[in-house]
Amino acid sequence: xxxxxxxxxxxxxxxxxxxxxxxxxxxxxxxxxxxxxxxxxxxxxxxxxxxxxxxxxxxxxxxxxxxxxxxxxxxxxxxxxxxxxxxxxxxxxxxxxxxxxxxxxxxxxxxxxxxxxxxxxxxxxxxxxxxxxxxxxxxxxxxxxxxxxxxxxxxxxxxxxxxxxxxxxxxxxxxxxxxxxxxxxxxxxxxxxxxxxxxxxxxxxxxxxxxxxxxxxxxxxxxxxxxxxxxxxxxxxxxxxxxxxxxxxxxxxxxxxxxxxxxxxxxxxxxxxxxxxxxxxxxxxxxxxxxx
Numbered sequence: 001x002x003x004x005x006x007x008x009x010x011x012x013x014x015x016x017x018x019x020x021x022x023x024x025x026x027x028x029x030x031x032x033x034x035x036x037x038x039x040x041x042x043x044x045x046x047x048x049x050x051x052x053x054x055x056x057x058x059x060x061x062x063x064x065x066x067x068x069x070x071x072x073x074x075x076x077x078x079x080x081x082x083x084x085x086x087x088x089x090x091x092x093x094x095x096x097x098x099x100x101x102x103x104x105x106x107x108x109x110x111x112x113x114x115x116x117x118x119x120x121x122x123x124x125x126x127x128x129x130x131x132x133x134x135x136x137x138x139x140x141x142x143x144x145x146x147x148x149x150x151x152x153x154x155x156x157x158x159x160x161x162x163x164x165x166x167x168x169x170x171x172x173x174x175x176x177x178x179x180x181x182x183x184x185x186x187x188x189x190x191x192x193x194x195x196x197x198x199x200x201x202x203x204x205x206x207x208x209x210x211x212x213x214x215x216x217x218x219x220x221x222x223x224x225x226x227x228x229x230x231x232x233x234x235x236x237x238x239x240x241x242x243x244x245x246x247x248x249x250x251x252x253x254x255x256x257x258x259x260x261x262x263x264x265x266x267x268x269x270x271x272x273x274x275x276x277x278x279x280x281x282x283x284x285x286x287x288x289x290x291x292x
Contacts, residue, residue, distance in 0.1 A: 039057075039071075039073075039099070039102070039133075042095045042096065042099060042102070043055065043133065043134060045094075045095045046075065046091070046092055046095050046104075047134060049091045049095075050075065050077065050088050050091055050092060050106075051077060051078040051080055051081040051083070052075060052076065052077065052078065052134060052136065053076045053077065053078040053079070053109050053135075053136055053138055053139060054075075054076040054127075054132060054134060054135050054136070054141070055073060055074070055075050055076070055132070055133050055134040055135075056073070056074040056076070056126050056127055056128075056131040056132055056133070057071060057072070057073055057074075057131055057133045058071070058072040058074070058125075058126050058131055059071055060072065060227050060228070061287075062227050062228045062231070068101040069101065070101050070102075070103070070227040071101060071102045071103070072102075072103050072105075072126070072224050072225070073096075073102060073103065073104045073105070074105060074107060074126050074127065075092060075104060075105065075106050075107065076107050076108075076109050076112050076127075077106055077107065077108055077109060078109060078136070078138065079108075079109045079110060079139075081108075085106050085108075088106055089106060092104045092106060103223060103224040103227075105224060109139065112127060112142075113139075113142050116142045116144055117142065119144070119148050119151060119152040119155070120152075120207065121152050121153075121155075121156045121204070121205055121288065121289075121292070122205045122206055122225065122288075124144050124149070124152055124292060125288055125291035125292055126291075127141065127142075128141075129141060149292045152292060153289050153292060156204045156205065156285075156288075156289065157204075157289070159200070159203050159204040160200050160201060160203075160204035160205075160285050161200075162200070163196045163197065163199060163200025163203065163204075164196070164197060164200050164278070164281065164282060164285075166196050167192075167193040167194075167196035167197050167200070167277075167278060167281075168193070168278060170189045170190070170192045170193035170196065171189070171190060171193040171274055171275065171278055173189045174186045174187075174188075174189035174190040174193065174271060174274065175271065177189060178267065178271065183260075183262040183264070183267050184253075184254045184257075184260045184262060185254075186267060186271070187250060187251070187254045187262055187267055187270060188251065188254040188255060190270050190271050190274040191213070191215075191247070191251045191254070191270070191274075193274050193277070193278065194215060194273070194274050194277045195213060195215070195218065197229070197277045197278060197281040198210075198215070198218035198219070198221075198222055198229065198277070198281070199211075199218065200281065201222060201225065201226055201229065201281050201284065201285055202218075202221055202222060202225075204285060205225050205226075205285070205288055206225065208221065213248070213251060213252075214248055215233055215244065215247055215248070216233075216235075216244045216245075216248065219233050225284075225288070226280075226281070226284045228280050228283070228284050229277065229280050229281055229284055232273055232276050232277055232280060233247075233273070246266075247270070250262065250266075
């Protein structure tokens with residue numbers, strides 16, 4: 001309550017912009033799923049400080065280091081909102097502090113409805129009645145016609161496997177170059193294979209084309225939709241961080257240096273991770289299709 005009062009004073013427009021019908025109270029959020037996941041205080045804070053229309057919760061069948069299921073909260077912001085998302089995002093990020101297994105994201109109500117109408121696979125899989133943990137009842141949930149699911153799946157599958165097939169080709173070439181003793185080329189191709197998998201799943205599921213060579217950046221963007229993929233490159237310890245930085249540095253060296261020396265054990269580790277990325281990205285993507 002103390003924190004909420006501070007937010008109310010600093011962001012009065014946020015509080016005043018709520019247009020919650022009389023029959024909708026914060027207590028209504030307290031469904032069993034939210035309580036089981038110990039999210040009630042977090043949800044209460046978000047609803048009190050952000051003009052929320054709906055909140056959807058998706059549970060990934062994957063546990064973090066604390067053996068808690070990874071959760072994705074899709075927060076739909078009301079059409080009455082007049083506050084920039086840049087001001088609202090710090091509020092939901094603050095609410096998520098202490099919940100490392102929870103990813104939160106803000107989405108405009110109109111964007112959600114248009115995306116569902118256009119057959120967006122992520123919204124189609126997440127924005128379902130059974131995933132709602134808060135609803136202010138101001139607008140009905142748009143329904144995706146069942147007959148569109150085949151079309152949605154086919155389009156997403158085409159987008160994903162266009163990248164994944166190329167990634168497999170790069171990985172096979174990486175192994176061939178390793179066998180021939182061309183370690184720098186093997187590393188470069190293995191890195192390219194991993195990039196394509198990360199970018200492919202982002203493009204197929206979210207329609208986002210993240211053009212970067214940084215695995216650190218790509219895993220950040222994919223954690224919400226593919227925590228299993230991001231977990232291949234943990235960043236829990238200093239050693240993990242050093243490896244991620246090394247991966248970025250040595251990739252650039254492999255592109256621009258002609259006398260690069262790479263330790264064989266390190267290269268084998270990278271090749272193994274590349275193989276994991278290929279396998280896990282495919283499994284995660286097919287899992288998303290099964291949610292439709």
